Amino acid sequence: MSTTQPRTHLRTCPLCEAMCGLEVTVEGDRVTGIRPDRDDVWSRGYVCPKGAVLGDLHHDPDRLRAPLVRDGDSWREVGWDEAFEVAAERLHPVIEAHGIEAVTAYIGNPTAHNFSLSRYVAAFVPMSTLPVIYSAGTVDQWPKNVSSALLYGGMWTIPTPDLDRTHHLLVLGANPSASQGSLLAAADVLGRFDAIRERGGKIVVIDPRRTGTADHADEWIPIRPGTDAALLAAMVHVLFAEDLVAPGRLRDMTFGIDRVGELCRPFTPERVEAACSIPADTIRRLARDLAAAERGSVYGRIGTCNQEFGTLASWLVDVVNVLTGNLDRPGGAMFANPIAWSLTSLHPPDQPPGFEFGRWKSRVRGAPEVLGQVPISCLAEEIATPGEGQIKALVTIAGNPAISAPDAAKLEEALPLLDCMISVDNYLNETTRHADVILPGLSPLEQPHYDELLWSWAVRNAGNYSDAIFPPPAGRPAEWEILLKLAAVVSGARPSEVDVGTLDDLFFGGLVGVVTADPGSPIHGHDASEIVGRAEGRGPDRLLDFTIRSGPYGDHFGDDPAGLTLARVREEPHGIDMGPLEPRLPGLLRTPSGKIELAPAHITNDLPRLEERLGRDEPPLVLVSRRHVRSNNSWMHNLEKLVRGRDRCTLLIHPDDAARAGLVDGGAARVSSTSGAIEAPVEITDEMMPGVVCLPHGWGHDRAGTRMGVAARHAGVNNNIVAPGHLVDVPSGNAIVNGIPVEVSPA
Numbered sequence: 001m002s003t004t005q006p007r008t009h010l011r012t013c014p015l016c017e018a019m020c021g022l023e024v025t026v027e028g029d030r031v032t033g034i035r036p037d038r039d040d041v042w043s044r045g046y047v048c049p050k051g052a053v054l055g056d057l058h059h060d061p062d063r064l065r066a067p068l069v070r071d072g073d074s075w076r077e078v079g080w081d082e083a084f085e086v087a088a089e090r091l092h093p094v095i096e097a098h099g100i101e102a103v104t105a106y107i108g109n110p111t112a113h114n115f116s117l118s119r120y121v122a123a124f125v126p127m128s129t130l131p132v133i134y135s136a137g138t139v140d141q142w143p144k145n146v147s148s149a150l151l152y153g154g155m156w157t158i159p160t161p162d163l164d165r166t167h168h169l170l171v172l173g174a175n176p177s178a179s180q181g182s183l184l185a186a187a188d189v190l191g192r193f194d195a196i197r198e199r200g201g202k203i204v205v206i207d208p209r210r211t212g213t214a215d216h217a218d219e220w221i222p223i224r225p226g227t228d229a230a231l232l233a234a235m236v237h238v239l240f241a242e243d244l245v246a247p248g249r250l251r252d253m254t255f256g257i258d259r260v261g262e263l264c265r266p267f268t269p270e271r272v273e274a275a276c277s278i279p280a281d282t283i284r285r286l287a288r289d290l291a292a293a294e295r296g297s298v299y300g301r302i303g304t305c306n307q308e309f310g311t312l313a314s315w316l317v318d319v320v321n322v323l324t325g326n327l328d329r330p331g332g333a334m335f336a337n338p339i340a341w342s343l344t345s346l347h348p349p350d351q352p353p354g355f356e357f358g359r360w361k362s363r364v365r366g367a368p369e370v371l372g373q374v375p376i377s378c379l380a381e382e383i384a385t386p387g388e389g390q391i392k393a394l395v396t397i398a399g400n401p402a403i404s405a406p407d408a409a410k411l412e413e414a415l416p417l418l419d420c421m422i423s424v425d426n427y428l429n430e431t432t433r434h435a436d437v438i439l440p441g442l443s444p445l446e447q448p449h450y451d452e453l454l455w456s457w458a459v460r461n462a463g464n465y466s467d468a469i470f471p472p473p474a475g476r477p478a479e480w481e482i483l484l485k486l487a488a489v490v491s492g493a494r495p496s497e498v499d500v501g502t503l504d505d506l507f508f509g510g511l512v513g514v515v516t517a518d519p520g521s522p523i524h525g526h527d528a529s530e531i532v533g534r535a536e537g538r539g540p541d542r543l544l545d546f547t548i549r550s551g552p553y554g555d556h557f558g559d560d561p562a563g564l565t566l567a568r569v570r571e572e573p574h575g576i577d578m579g580p581l582e583p584r585l586p587g588l589l590r591t592p593s594g595k596i597e598l599a600p601a602h603i604t605n606d607l608p609r610l611e612e613r614l615g616r617d618e619p620p621l622v623l624v625s626r627r628h629v630r631s632n633n634s635w636m637h638n639l640e641k642l643v644r645g646r647d648r649c650t651l652l653i654h655p656d657d658a659a660r661a662g663l664v665d666g667g668a669a670r671v672s673s674t675s676g677a678i679e680a681p682v683e684i685t686d687e688m689m690p691g692v693v694c695l696p697h698g699w700g701h702d703r704a705g706t707r708m709g710v711a712a713r714h715a716g717v718n719n720n721i722v723a724p725g726h727l728v729d730v731p732s733g734n735a736i737v738n739g740i741p742v743e744v745s746p747a
Helices: 051-059 080-098 109-113 117-128 142-152 189-198 228-241 248-253 257-263 269-276 280-292 310-323 378-384 408-417 479-490 500-516 528-534 539-549 566-570 607-613 655-661 709-713
Strands: 007-012 021-027 030-036 068-071 074-077 103-107 133-135 168-172 202-206 219-221 296-300 393-397 420-424 437-439 460-463 576-580 622-626 651-653 668-672 677-684 692-696 743-746
Touching (some): 030 051, 080 103, 142 310, 189 202, 228 269, 228 280, 378 408, 393 479, 420 479, 500 528, 651 668
Parallel strands (some): 168 296
Antiparallel strands (some): 068 074, 068 437, 651 692, 668 677, 668 743
16 A cells, blocks of 8 residues: 555544544645544543644644754754763763752653653653752642642642532632643543533632633632632631531541641631632532532642642642542542553652651752752752852753743843753753753654553543554654663763663663562562563553553453553553542552541641731732643644634733723733733733733743744743742742732833
């Protein structure tokens, strides 16, 4: 058959938690069409606009196909051997002069969506011996990681709302109409919302903005940004005051229920209503309705995380679910049991049971460590401030912190001060333009795919494997090979001496040893060396086969001959669905007590700060962020089909606020804070509550020295320029990028 005849490939979209199944039509070496796979057991024919442009992403002429090396102010393409040699030549003198402490890494959001990177960052970090790393997590979900670590004993043990069986859903700070679900893996979330209402259920959305998600709800309640924790604490107060606490089977497996009641006693609805801008009667109704629901769930997402009280809000979401008996029961907030478990579910080897924080502090600011990291906003000052321990070299992995980090202007000023910067990235973007060496990965269509982490909070227990559609070009390493070789280079090895296969064997063998030694593992007691010897393949495929076989439905290396292996999963190109979520507690708990520890001191010690917030004077305007369904942070803006049309990088403002500021629709506004100022087009709309303005995040593609032609023509503005880097949630160190005081005036 001629290779120019159309061929259809089945593929899982790798771009977000929806994980939609696709049919990709290929003629020769070109993608000619993408449509939803209606037989996909997971997404059943649903797809969003992003999935339909994977071909455009693959064919994007700006996507790097070969390594780039900086020579002064210019770049040249080089072969892979030369690229790693140059990386070593520029990095090793830094380490010799200043020690490994002068080197750090930044891990970006796309890492979680990549077949190689999602698994092999776990190898890069220890093998590189870097003492400190930074990540996008401290601008995103770090508060949820903190609360999950302390309540359940696992930083990624995150419950998800059982959308298909719930009757009552309370949504805070989440907008699945744009995100398709976040820390919530489900295809067609809005369709599932509609189904809840069709079966007689109710959905309430609490958000400063009347989003597209609110259009699929029964009620939208605007809330003052940063006060979700106060609202939830008042709901807890009502549950105790009106004798509505009914944890059911959770009571015997939970410590601290009465303590939570004592701590939330001061947060009466009357006391918090002014701060939240929600009437006390409404707060009482929210608590009563949830308590009365046959099956209900509270779902909070990024708006509850990257705010002033992100950890308290994240914790209280789970507290309310526990107190109403809605945790770990059908229709409530449940824990997935994925076909292939994620490496992130392993307890960090440097953490004792129960987790400890503040084990060290950042050099300049003195920010305490939380889950091994400090705020990403610390990176700029650690580079720019002279002294022992100053950061002199940086490795970035699939990240663009020059746009995505708070106080972005300071980081942009700091990056040129580095002695060496190496980037693993597919684009010459606002961050990588400062690098010495750029090592590009493969296109998503040139590698297999199976989501590692996202199935951990899916609404069903399922999985799907996708083969590569196009063979990688000859001599092109996969990202997992890049990371292993780069880790060896960072640790001092010469590139020519690195045997990637040996490093992969060491990583895999160590992982198998850890799992077989774990009493809670289905393969506990198996001979680790025998499993390693029998394992086939290499890299992420070998890891995936292992996590499937040692997972809940696996063959357990012979113990269950009918169980799953990667080969059997591959035989089902439309995916495998193992059924709805089932209760997993107390077996899932890894706390020192073996119970849900509902009132951890690290979190509850922040309640006095929340109480002080109730009497604080409000600034006239605060800024929140947003994203669009056609956008994905900063890394999907170079595709014409996603950015064309009307300008979506606008300042949303309520008519009353616009009138006071002298703004006109379609005009330009100057938005300023204590950290900087930007200008943006004005969009006057009553979808914003008064006192709150809104800008999208991930834009600002107007920097010289990049090679992203489409993004540059639709540059937008970077709202992180007005996000002060020192503003963080205290218990987690997560950035506060929602609820920033700003001034707005005509530009």
